[in-house]
Amino acid sequence: MSDYEVRPATLRDAKAIAEVHAAAARAAYEGILPEDELRALAPATREAKWREAIEFSEPQVQVAVLDGEVVGFVGFDRSRDAKTPSTTGEIWAIYVLPEHWDKGVGVALWDAARDGLEEEGCTVVTVWVPLRNDRAMRFHELAGFKREMKTAKTTAIGSVKIEEIRLKRNV
Template structure:
């Protein structure tokens, strides 16, 4: 039994979601991005994005709380990838404060996203993960995702090129 409670995000959560996003991204991308790019991962640069996502449910956002404090979040919806069927969902983002890593928060958030995607009629779900983010790849593989190696792509994060791979699994 987890002490973490997961619920749909509310507008008042947008600042906390931005803070989790910034803290987790800085920790996750250490060694992948230059120091100046890590410093630029500030909550102020993300709050408006998450406020809009929460307001319009695009993506749907759920937060994980411990003792009333937001410690993680997941954003999920239909796949944004071209030529995917309408039954394909996507984890757009999943982040947990580093001090809560390996404590079951990610699993609780994944469970909430899976249930939400199932309610939306999705039968498969994908997630894009940087190839060098071993922790994120391991998390998703433990959750049953499999790498789709022919989907590798290069994206730009603050001017730095990052190689990503798509992972996929059944929603059920």
């Protein structure tokens, strides 16, 4: 039994989501991105994006809360990849404050996203993960995702290009 409550995000959560996103991204990309790019991962650059996502449910956003504090979030919806069937969902983002890593928060968020995607009629779910983000890769593989080897792509984060690969599993 988890002490974390997972619920749909509200507009009041946008600032906390941006803070989680920035803190978790800085920790996750340490050693992958240079120090100046890590410092640029600031909550102020993300709050408006998450406010809009919550307002328009694109993607749907769920938060994990412990003692009234947002400690993680997941954004999910239909796949943004071209030529995927309408039954393909995608985890657009999943982030947890580093001090809550390895405590079941990610699993609780993944379970909520899977339930939401299932309600939307999705039968398959994908997620893009940086190849060098070993923690995220391990999390998704433990959750049953398999690498789609021919999907590798290069994405820019600030001035740095990183290699990502799509992982996929049945909902």
